[in-house]
Amino acid sequence: RFQKPEGNFETSVGLTELHPHCYAxxxxxxxxxxxxxxxxxxxxxxxxxxxxxxxQQGEIAQSFDVHAxxxxxxxxxDALASTLALAVELLHIGQLDKxxxxxxxxxxxxxxxMKSENKYFSYxxxxxxxxxxxxSNTQSYWTNMFCLHSLYKYYLAKILAHTWLVILxxx
Numbered sequence: 001r002f003q004k005p006e007g008n009f010e011t012s013v014g015l016t017e018l019h020p021h022c023y024a025x026x027x028x029x030x031x032x033x034x035x036x037x038x039x040x041x042x043x044x045x046x047x048x049x050x051x052x053x054x055x056q057q058g059e060i061a062q063s064f065d066v067h068a069x070x071x072x073x074x075x076x077x078d079a080l081a082s083t084l085a086l087a088v089e090l091l092h093i094g095q096l097d098k099x100x101x102x103x104x105x106x107x108x109x110x111x112x113x114m115k116s117e118n119k120y121f122s123y124x125x126x127x128x129x130x131x132x133x134x135x136s137n138t139q140s141y142w143t144n145m146f147c148l149h150s151l152y153k154y155y156l157a158k159i160l161a162h163t164w165l166v167i168l169x170x171x
Contacts, residue, residue, distance in 0.1 A: 003043055004066065007050030015072075016064040021047060022082035029089065045095050048086045052103045055083075058110030062124070074125035077114045080107055081146035088153045092160070108154045111147050121147040 002009050002024070004016075011020040025047035032040025054060050054071070061071030062079055084107040090096035091104065114122050116139075123138035 003047065006069070007046035007048075008064065008066070009047060010066050014066050016066055018051060018060055018062050018064075018079040019076060019082060021051065022079060022086060025051075025086055026082070029086065033093075041095060044086065045090055048083065048090055048096065049100070051083045052087060052100050055103050055107065058103075058106035058108075058113075060107075075110075076124035076143075077111060077121050078123070078140075078143045078146040080111055080124075081143075081150035084108060084111065085146075085150040085153050088150070088157045092157050104154070108151060111151060114147070120144060 002011075004010060008016040009021045009024045011017045011024075025044045028040045028047070029044035031037065032044060051060055054064070058080070059075045060080060060083060061073050062076045063072040064070065065072055084104065087096060087100060087104050087107070091098070091100070111121065114124065116122050118139075120139040121144050123136040123140060123143050125135055
């Protein structure tokens with residue numbers, strides 16, 4: 001009941017925050033697959049497609065005005081990573097349109113760009129206080145875990161998509 005017809009979740013009054021939006025989609029996808037509930041999987045797909053449709057050069061704003069659909073901030077790396085993991089999973093199970101492949105690649109590249117000299121993935125951009133214009137110097141384990149998890153899924157999916165099995169039989 002919190003999912004809008006466009007696919008986004010209103011995560012607080014009048015707002016869609018990308019990270020909790022992705023948590024909702026992840027939960028729906030996981031449970032939908034476990035209990036084979038197509039409506040849950042569809043809701044997860046709709047939420048993921050909504051997020052991917054908001055991507056511009058690998059960036060998806062962290063906060064959106066629900067009514068205007070307008071971005072309010074820049075991005076957070078952990079939320080980009082969550083979106084990437086969802087998209088790769090849905091693509092792998094045949095539940096995401098292949099038109100999003102370039103967007104998925106752009107997300108992966110943006111996440112890789114956020115890796116700092118000291119090998120940590122940076123948090124992204126501050127939200128409310130600075131209107132998303134000031135890059136964060138925050139180094140957090142959760143940002144790194146989200147990034148590593150999504151990049152692992154991304155590269156594994158790339159390998160599997162380009163791997164062929166040939167069975168030779170003699171006789």
